Amino acid sequence: MIDAAAVRRLLRPADAVEALAEALSAGLDPEAEPARTAVPVPAGELLLMPAASGSWAGVKIAGVAPGNPARGLPRITGSYLLLDGTTLTPLALVDGAALTALRTPAVSALAVRHLAARDRPLRLVLFGSGPQAYGHLDALLAVRDVAEAVVVSRDPERGDALAAYARGLGVPESGTGAPEDVVGADLVVCCTTARTPLFDGRLVPDGSVVVAVGSHEPEARETDTVLVRRAEVYVESRAAALREAGDLLIPAAEGAFVPGRVAGTLADLVAGRLPDRGPVTGPRFFKSVGMAWEDLAVAVALYRAAGSET
Template sequence: MVQRMISAEQVLALGFPRAVEALREALGGGLDPESEPARSRVALGGGEVLIMPSGDDRIAGVKLVGIAPGNPARGLPRIHGTYVLFDAPTLAPRAVLDGAALTLLRTPAVSALGVDLVAPPGVRKLVVFGTGPQARGHIEALRAVRPIDSVRVVGRSHERTTRFAGEIAKAEVADADAVADADIVACCTTAREPLFDGRRLKPGAVVVAVGSHEPEAREVDTETVRRCGALVESRAVAVREAGDIIQAGLDETELVTFADLVRGTIPARPRLIKTVGMGWEDLVIAAAVVEALG
């Protein structure tokens, strides 16, 4: 079987609308995130390597992600990665994809699906915490599902935040108090403590939190979790990895999943979308990329 090498540009060319629909179709078709293999983490070199496998009876895949917190100071990306897509029956490699690009496409696409499932159709005001690639990707992805015409950016460095906002249409620099007027708040940071006071959220605001996958780290406070309720990829994974959920004291019975809403099995509409990233998401989008390339 021929093994294809797929570049970052080819991965990102799939675009957020098609990525969102691929995720929706997979969940609607019966994919069960609760049965996924657990992510492995190995401390190596200047950080850690994540190993994220997934598969079904047709295809299988594994992503290797290197996370080096010191890289930005070296002028390098914080995350590098490689994804290998296999034919499941034979386990012959079908394609090797740029893993960092796959993450840049997958994470905002999952968030956008969540927003499309729970946010009112006319919401327009977005506040984004973060100035990195995920913040940029979330702005684009959320604009693919909602008519966002106001973006306020909150960052640690005023210079970097000003530069970032200047590159985004209809964006401006703000501080954490901007959440009081936001329809959607997207947290795309490496923060380990809450970024804002949940009491400041207006009624009906939707919050997206993607920055942490460790029990000890969280981007939103207990007030936000309790006020909004939580939409997660998998109940089991959320109570094992999602610090925002764990530190707020929620258990599995208090969580709603993407699959619940896509399939219409639960009428609830939580307003906190907390994701940690799972292998099935990479597999679905990697397969969509390969199919789109023909």
């Protein structure tokens, strides 16, 4: 059993980033992953996410319960069952919410490591103030220096608390702001439950990086069509994005995006398969929907770390 406290103790955000990079470098193909199964239930939605790679297999059963935060409970619940890939014998049961809170920011950070400017500390605008926002701040600081963090939150108290957390992590120029603060941002990260765009895509500077992780539903998005039209687009998997990413599917329905405009995937970035992008002519946009292979890679790293403690 690997509970939430153990997840936080066993693996640093930087370790989770490396686990994902190593899985891709070893040849894992996200395009071949099975699709997520989503089942509506009265409390929200149940998600079934199986994956297998090499000597490992596993499945996450997650619940998305929109009413939970009002009860003082996490919006994302569930468990991850890690299996031996040869015999399918159970090896570990991992807290699913804690695993998700670790792996999703790690995916974003891996993309940022390849897409964001390296020559200066970054100005970050962070939309959201829940667990994913905290996790993203931790993970981003593992791959880039951040000079300033602006938190945009619907809840002023929670926004202030996250800004204070950022200052405690060594980002002294941290505070709350408004959507218009994307002007001049080097990095914009969206980890909210929003179903409509959070900011005006015209305001995002050329050369900046925008990451959106909040939705895996075709009808919901955090970014607008203007941003997608302007941006170089990167995804975890073309197949998954074209099934689930409302940030891309809604612009596609409007005639503003075609699948051939995807510049590359996370695996392409890690493998160095992409040609020189040349002069920057717009923002770079990474859209993540969350995939089962990511849970498997981080769960394996947790299992190995737990074994090293015994």
